[in-house]
Amino acid sequence: QVQVVQSGAEVKKPGASVKVSCKASGYTFNDYYIHWVRQAPGQGLEWVGWINPNSGGTDYPQKFQGRVTMTTDTSISTAYMELSRLTSDDTAVYYCARARYSSSSVGTEYWGQGTLVTVSS
Amino acid sequence: DIQMTQSPSSLSASVGDRVTITCQASQDIDNHLNWYQQEPGKAPKVLIYDASNLETGFPPRFSGSGSGTDFTLTISSLQPEDIATYYCQQYNNLPFTFGGGTKVEIK
Numbered sequence: 067q068v069q070v071v072q073s074g075a076e077v078k079k080p081g082a083s084v085k086v087s088c089k090a091s092g093y094t095f096n097d098y099y100i101h102w103v104r105q106a107p108g109q110g111l112e113w114v115g116w117i118n119p120n121s122g123g124t125d126y127p128q129k130f131q132g133r134v135t136m137t138t139d140t141s142i143s144t145a146y147m148e149l150s151r152l153t154s155d156d157t158a159v160y161y162c163a164r165a166r167y168s169s170s171s172v173g174t175e176y177w178g179q180g181t182l183v184t185v186s187s
Numbered sequence: 188d189i190q191m192t193q194s195p196s197s198l199s200a201s202v203g204d205r206v207t208i209t210c211q212a213s214q215d216i217d218n219h220l221n222w223y224q225q226e227p228g229k230a231p232k233v234l235i236y237d238a239s240n241l242e243t244g245f246p247p248r249f250s251g252s253g254s255g256t257d258f259t260l261t262i263s264s265l266q267p268e269d270i271a272t273y274y275c276q277q278y279n280n281l282p283f284t285f286g287g288g289t290k291v292e293i294k
Contacts, residue, residue, distance in 0.1 A: 101283075103231075111223070111231065111274055111285040127188075127282035161230055172278045173221060173237070177230045 068092040070164055072178040078185050083150040086181045088162035095143035096120045099165040101174055102136065102147045104158040114160070116171050117145060125171070152185045159183075189213050189277050193286030199294045206262040208289045210275035215255050219279035222251055222260045225288075226271045234273070235260065267293055 073087040088100060102114040115126035117136040124136045135148045145162060159180040166173035190213040200206050210220065222235035224245075233242045235251035238258060248263040262269055270293060275286040 110288045111225075111276070113276075113283045113285065115282075125281055166233075166236060172219060173233075175233060175236075177232065180230050 068164065068176045070162060070176050070178040072160075072162060072181045075182040076184070078152050078183065080153055080185055080187055082152050082185075083148060084152060084156075084183050085146055085148040086160050086162075086183065088145040088147070088178055090143045090145070090164060093164075095138075096140055097168045099171045100136075100138070100145040101163045101165060101171075103161045103163060105161070105180075106155070106158040109158075112158075114147065116165070118171070119145065120169070149183075152183075154185050157183065157185045188282055189216065189280050189284050191275055191277055191284050191286040193275055193289055195289060196287060197290040197292070199292045200265050201294045202265055202267060204265045206265050206269075206291065208260040208273055208291075210253075210258040210260070210286050212256045212258070212277055214280075216277045216279035218254050219277055220251075220253070220258050221276045221278065223274045223276065224269075224271045225274065231274065262291075265291070265293070 069091045071089050076084050078084050096119050099116045101116045104112050117124045119138040138145045159182050161180045163174035163177040166175040192211045218238040220238045223231040224234045225231040239251045250261050252259050272288045272290045274288045
């Protein structure tokens with residue numbers, strides 16, 4: 067069965083970077099895009115971007131461009147989301163999610179359990 | 188960016204009531220819309236995909252409809268286990284955007 071398991075909670079200081087991992091199993095990793103979504107405490111969902119593991123291609127909303135980097139290590143079926151120059155506004159639960167359809171970015175189907183990133187001095 | 192306007196932001200209904208949540212896109216998104224259910228403290232789950240397809244494992248009292256700019260999520264008979272926040276998301280245009288959420292409570 068498909069599983070998506072994320073790394074554990076992180077506490078970072080303002081100005082630092084954080085790298086969250088997302089390990090997938092139960093399917094051919096290269097065939098499905100990985101999305102990242104975040105949720106600040108008590109707030110709604112915000113799309114952070116996607117990566118195509120097959121090509122390494124990415125797309126990020128303008129808000130995150132220059133600060134977010136998504137990568138994959140296909141040898142271990144793992145995706146990563148690195149966010150730099152952290153501020154308190156980046157405190158959130160970060161989720162990864164597998165796309166629904168092979169070779170397409172549209173939709174999501176399987177979600178990770180979430181990783182809490184806390185930014186505090 | 189496409190704006191997704193969800194309403195109401197919260198609602199309180201009795202067990203057995205029919206509940207309707209709407210989501211309006213600022214431009215045509217065809218049927219490229221997901222509905223998510225998020226229980227307190229848990230990750231979101233896809234409830235409806237491609238506007239009207241019920242995800243496996245959810246009961247048929249949940250349904251989705253709409254195309255273009257106007258979409259609806261309906262719970263035909265509200266149950267206590269449906270207490271959650273529901274979000275819509277469009278994936279027709281980048282960046283993919285979410286509605287603000289609807290918190291559903293039992294009266």
